[in-house]
Amino acid sequence: MASDAGDFSSVDRLVHEPSRAVILSVLAVVESADFVYLKRETGLTSGNLSTHLSKLEAAGYVDIEKTYRGRMPLTLCRLTPEGRLAFENYRVQLMEFVRNTRE
């Protein structure tokens, strides 16, 4: 049990945060999504979503493209290969942890 907990303690802390994990789970199944779609899917406020996206972008997990649709600002987000790998590793670690700690 201690070693399971030990393995799991090496989990990527950036991904291991509920809001960011949800953002990554949404982006993992699409090519790209805009800010409005992410806000709707995650249920986060604009401020929270911006903060989490900035952290994910700084880590190189999410690529953010700021553009315009007509005169409206458009923020397009997509997972980078590093972000996809980090999320996949996180899922594997989480599933491993659950499997090893099953009663």
Add this chain to the structure above:
Amino acid sequence: MKQELNKSLLRAVQYHYIDGTFEFTFSGLCLVLAAFFYVQAKLPESLISTILMWLFVLIIPSGSILINRLVNRFKEKVTYPRTGYLSYQKPKGVNKAVKTGFAMGVTAIIGGLVAAIITGSPQALDWMPGLTSFVFAFVFAWIGFRSSLPRFLLLGFLLLLSGVLLSVTGFGNILGLSLFYAIAGLLLLVSGALTLRVYLLRNPRDVEEQDGF
């Protein structure tokens, strides 16, 4: 987490059908085909019928392009500002080849079956609305199961029912096909309009989401 990911995928798939534009697209094509077959049935030897016959190969692709453009325009004006923009992952490599091969295989099997039935018995032509409705029902059932949206299962059932009823009641092949496509077009139009109405009620313009990044 796997469950969460599946849920994200399902919601992304459902988002494609959220505003009824899919039904409008399909409805437009069906109504064009209904008009085409109606002219073929009512004016079989006319000049317009001959011209339309020659243009048939252009009707589907050009109609699809035109309707696609209209749908994109509509989504840019109505859907994306309200509930956001999403682009889907395109199948790559082996996955793309398998999907293309599957689509071609199904088309070849259906085409072969229809050709075999018609060659074996010319009266089988009377069953063209029924056969077409079977293909439609299969497509809509697949979409319904894939997206977990029951309205597509209902549409598939209604289309199958109308195609079989047209065949049983003895409408000739071409006129029957025209009627089938007209019914399909109207059913899809109604479904699309109801879906759009629900979407607009749930996402009114005054609470339009803003890009706040």
